[in-house]
Amino acid sequence: MNKPNLLIRFLSFFMQVFFDLLYHQMAWTYDLVAATVSLGRWNDWVYCILPDLTGSNILELGHGPGHLQKSMKRADTHVFGLDQSRQMGRIASRRLRRAGLPVSLVNGVAQSQPFPAQTFQQVVATFPSEYIVDPLTLAEIYRILAPG
Numbered sequence: 001m002n003k004p005n006l007l008i009r010f011l012s013f014f015m016q017v018f019f020d021l022l023y024h025q026m027a028w029t030y031d032l033v034a035a036t037v038s039l040g041r042w043n044d045w046v047y048c049i050l051p052d053l054t055g056s057n058i059l060e061l062g063h064g065p066g067h068l069q070k071s072m073k074r075a076d077t078h079v080f081g082l083d084q085s086r087q088m089g090r091i092a093s094r095r096l097r098r099a100g101l102p103v104s105l106v107n108g109v110a111q112s113q114p115f116p117a118q119t120f121q122q123v124v125a126t127f128p129s130e131y132i133v134d135p136l137t138l139a140e141i142y143r144i145l146a147p148g
């Protein structure tokens with residue numbers, strides 16, 4: 001194996017471990033890490049999707065620490081969140097409860113969503129990881145979206 005391939009494999013492994021820790025055991029550092037790597041622009045990037053979210057029922061895949069959930073619920077949008085990380089679920093739930101907002105979060109994976117068919121008008125995922133291009137995820141999104 002040549003050195004560039006070895007380096008790519010090492011970096012890929014390192015990034016997988018880093019993101020797994022960031023989304024799970026180290027989820028409490030997520031906002032700080034996101035703010036640091038984006039030079040303070042992370043929430044601006046997350047919120048830039050808001051004008052495009054016009055459905056009456058919206059699912060956020062990978063809700064993370066709940067910033068978009070909080071913003072959409074304040075706008076009186078009926079929104080649910082799905083995230084694989086229980087730690088992110090706890091952080092987002094706490095954020096919503098502190099704001100006096102309802103908590104509609106589910107722990108699960110995008111490839112096997114626990115929602116009935118044709119439930120949502122829109123699905124949003126800000127900064128998703130590799131799960132978003134998984135054919136099972138795409139099939140599930142298609143299944144849960146209402147016609148139109």
